[in-house]
Amino acid sequence: MTHKNLTIKEIAQRSGVSISTVSRVLNNSPSVSNEKREKIQAVIHENDYQPSMVARSMVSKRTHTLAIIAPDINNPYFTDLISEIELIANQSNYSILLFNTMSAGNRKVETKDSIEISVFKSILEKQVDGIFILGGDIDKEDLSESYLTALNHLNSIIPVVVIGQYQNGVNCHFIDRNLKYGVTLITQHLLSLGYRDIGFIGGEPKIKITTERVKAFKEILSLYSSVNEETIILNDYYAKDGYQAIKLLIEKNILPKALVAMNDQVALGAFRALNDYHLSCPEDIAIVSCDAFPDADFQTPRITNVNQHNHDLAQVALTTLLFYLDTTEILPENMSQHLPELVIRESCGSKNIGGLKL
Amino acid sequence: MTHKNLTIKEIAQRSGVSISTVSRVLNNSPSVSNEKREKIQAVIHENDYQPSMVARSMVSKRTHTLAIIAPDINNPYFTDLISEIELIANQSNYSILLFNTMSAGNRKVETKDSIEISVFKSILEKQVDGIFILGGDIDKEDLSESYLTALNHLNSIIPVVVIGQYQNGVNCHFIDRNLKYGVTLITQHLLSLGYRDIGFIGGEPKIKITTERVKAFKEILSLYSSVNEETIILNDYYAKDGYQAIKLLIEKNILPKALVAMNDQVALGAFRALNDYHLSCPEDIAIVSCDAFPDADFQTPRITNVNQHNHDLAQVALTTLLFYLDTTEILPENMSQHLPELVIRESCGSKNIGGLKL
DNA sequence: CTGTTAGCGCCTTCAA
C-alpha cells in the first residue's frame, strides 16, 4: 500500500490540460484534438491511472454493479446460475455483488426476522443497479407480510428479477423455470418404460419448487396409474434427504419400483442408501431426477435427469434486468428459453443408454 | 422504479434541522440533543431512508467491499471458501464482489493475456478495500512477467491476500494450506494398510497445488516403497480427469493396487471408470483423496479423504485481510489453523469404517 | 476544441 491511485486532477496537471479535457478522453468524446488526446493517454498509461468508479457513480447514479441474492452457493444449481450470470454480466461491464443468505443448505440459519430483509438493506445502501433473486424466501408458499413489503419496496427503487415461480402480490419480474414440463417429461419416461408404482423424494415442503413439481408429478401419474401419498417423501434438497427418504421407505416396507428425485443430489443420497440396504439402482428400483447437476454422468449409476437449461435462464434473466435498468416499460417479447430436456442415462433402467434425447 | 431514495438533505428539511445534524445521528455522534435525534430518527424510519454508500465512500475512501477472485465457482473447493468468507465478512459489515475468472473448469477460457489481469483493472476501478485471490494464475509454477507486475501493482494500492502456496517475487500475503501434511497423512494411511504399489491421479501439471502434493507423495512413498512415475497421471481437477486416468492405467495395464486422487471429484470419476471396467473400489483397488468435498459420505464407496479445514482458511484469510486494511505493519502472530485431518471411510479398504480419526 | 463552474450525497472542519 505504498502507491495511491491518481485523480483526474493530477492527470490533468501532468498533461498540461484541464480536467474536463481529461474527462473527455476518458469518455471517448470526439471533441479533443489528437495531440492532446495522445498526450493524455500517455500520461494515463504511465501512471496506471484508473478513474474512480465511486466518483463516477456519484454523478451518474449508476454503479455498474448487479446484486445476486442466493440462499446457498454450495448448491450446484445456484453456482451454475451465478457463474452464468457473472459471465454475461462481465461482458456487459457489470460486476457482481454476491449475497449468500444461507437460508438453505447445511448451515441453514434460522432467525425470526429473515436474513434476506437485512440483505435488502445492505443492497439499498450499496446502490446496485439491479438485483437477481435466485431463491430463498421468495420460493415460500406463504410469504410473510414483512418480507413482501420489504421486497416490493426494494423493487420500487431498484429493479429486481426473480428466477423462480411467480408469486401473487410481488411486483418483481419473474423468470419462470417451467418446472411442470420437466417433471412431466421425466415421469412420462418412467411410465413409458412400464413403471406404475412411482414415488417422489426430496424437496422442502411449502416451497413452490416442491409443490409445483409434486403437483405436476401427481397429475401425470394419475393419468396412467394411481398416486400413493405414502411414497411421496418431502424433506429437503440435499443428498442426506435422498438417503433419509430411502431409509424411511424401506423401513416402512413401501419402497416403490421407481422414484422421481427432486435433483441429482437427492438421487445420489438415494443410491447410497440403497447400497447400504444391499439394493441397487436400476436393478431393484429406478431413480430419475428433475434437476441436473454437474457430474450426473460420473455417478454410479449415471443419472437419468432433466436438463433445465440454466444457461438460458441466466441469459434471459440478465437481458430482462438490463432492459428494466433503462426503462419502466414492459419487455416487448418473451425471450426464447429452451424447454427442459430429458437426458436418458442409466438410473432409469432404460436400455437406451446414451444418445437418445426427447 | 417509482420511488427514489431520499438524500440527507431531504431528511434534514423534513426534520427541520441542518444536514450536519442528520449526519451526526447517522454516525452516532453523541453531540445531538435527544429531542432532535428522536425527531430525525423518526423521519428516517418513516421514509426508509438509507444513506448512500457511494457518497460515503467518496469521503471515507472506504467502500466496505471485498473482492474475491476465483477461477471456477462451480468447483466446491472454491464455493466452500467463498461462502465461508462471505459469512464472516458480512458479520464485519463487508460485502463481497465476486470475480469468477473461468480460468479453470469446464468452460476454461484461454486467452493470450490473462483474464485475471483485466479483472485487476475492474477491481481497481471499483475501489474495493481488500482482495482475496483463491487460485488461478497465482498457482502456476511459472508466473508471467505481466501477471506479476499487475498483481504487485494491485497489491501496492489495495491489500491482497492469497489463499495458496507462497510465490517468490509476489508481495501479497499468503495463507498456506499445508498441502504437504495432508498428502503425507493419507499416503501414510495407505502404507499402513499394507499397500506398496501406489499411484497418484488428477491435478493439472505445472500448478503448485499439484507439484507440491506430488512431491510430498513421492517423498513419503519412497521411504517405504518405490515410486513408479508411470502411475502418476496428472491432467486436471475434475471427475472427467479421474475417469480418464483410470482408463489410461487400465489400457496400459499398469493399474496399481492403490491410488491417491487429487480430490473427491477426481476420485468420483475414478470410481465411475472402474465400474465401466467391471472393477470396484476398494475390492480391486483402494482410492483416497487429498481434498474433501461435500457429499464424500454419500458416494459409493464413501471416500476416505483429507479434510483441509477450509473453514479455518477462510477465517484466517479474512482476519489477515482486515488487519492489513488498517495498517501496513506485519501481522503479529500466526493464527492457528487446524492441521489437515484424515477421515477414514470406505474407499481405502480399511475395516475401520467410521469413527476412527487420526 | 477547450476551460470554468456547479453540483452528485455525504462528512468534517470551523464558528457560533
Place this chain on the structure above:
DNA sequence: TTGAAGGCGCTAACAG
C-alpha cells in the same frame, strides 16, 4: 449542541 462551508473525484452544461 448546532449550522455553514468546503471538498471527496468526476461529469455535464455553459462559455469562449
